[in-house]
């Protein structure tokens with residue numbers, strides 16, 4: 580791949596097995612991924628025709644990579660890059676601590692702590708009057724730094740925090756860059772083999788080894804977290820089951836750890852019945868899973884619209900790549916942020932079920948924000964924030 584210094588057209592998606600590094604834009608695809616699993620729908624038509632154009636222009640094996648928003652009625656942020664290459668994972672260089680500390684000028688929460696907790700209570704109250712069993716509520720932390728961000732260094736520090744995760748970098752339509760390291764695989768397809776690794780149910784890592792082990796054991800024994808996790812798995816079973824000749828789902832979840840959190844994790848593997856179905860079609864069929872939206876999906880989505888005072892945009896959408904053969908890998912767009920000049924928007928959410936405690940859910944999203952904050956050399960407890968906008972959340976969704 581030719582070297583380029585044009586950060587605005589650099590894309591990256593690095594999984595534990597291999598890294599896809601791209602630069603230059605041959606084509607952009609903004610068609611919304613609404614009903615993106617339909618082979619004859621507008622979205623798949625846009626993907627196919629752009630790939631064909633790239634082939635006619637001389638690319639032998641074009642790929643599509645980028646991000647799709649949480650709300651698939653919004654424009655996609657996908658690219659057919661001009662150049663790309665696959666790289667084997669390289670050992671991480673030692674952390675010299677260079678430029679690890681960002682200098683913070685301003686921080687704002689959307690919503691603030693009290694409003695978030697009120698939204699959690701409101702969601703739980705909604706559960707009594709509706710069919711909703713789970714809703715994922717989230718928060719944006721907006722930071723202004725007094726020094727510029729080096730995205731390459733940031734990505735390196737993110738990888739250090741979760742070498743088993745999916746690291747990504749995608750240029751956004753507004754000139755910002757989406758950067759993060761997701762621990763959650765929505766869907767991978769290679770030939771007819773598929774894999775999905777949904778996560779739901781979380782606990783903060785502890786500095787002390789014994790306390791950390793106790794925390795992990797508590798998570799593995801938590802009925803509330805198992806319920807939260809089961810809602811995700813059952814939905815995925817319903818969606819993928821009919822598309823597969825085989826689908827192996829573990830009877831119970833296991834633990835997966837990042838440097839900031841423990842999660843309940845299920846590794847699903849299967850064989851797809853129709854080999855022509857692409858990774859992107861399957862990912863669109865799954866999205867949004869109850870790990871980022873809720874259960875049932877449509878009612879949870881309405882509740883989120885009501886109580887979340889911001890537009891998620893690309894957060895909790897999907898990020899990854901797909902080739903012309905239909906192979907591909909899509910991660911859930913979490914543990915991430917958007918970076919534009921000195922302004923950074925970080926995102927974190929938590930699954931709310933009837934047994935959720937507002938204080939614990941706030942602590943959980945603080946811990947989730949820790950992944951990005953640590954990469955900037957910032958500490959959540961040091962941030963004095965103020966609210967930009969709070970909206971009352973007192974209606975009932977049915």
Ligand SMILES: C=C(O[C@H]1C=CC=C(C(=O)O)[C@@H]1O)C(=O)O
Nearest residue numbers: 779780781870913927928929930
């Ligand atoms: C929505 C997020 O996490 C999801 C993924 C893993 C565990 C989750 C949880 O325990 O609530 C969330 O469903 C986030 O990190 O912003």
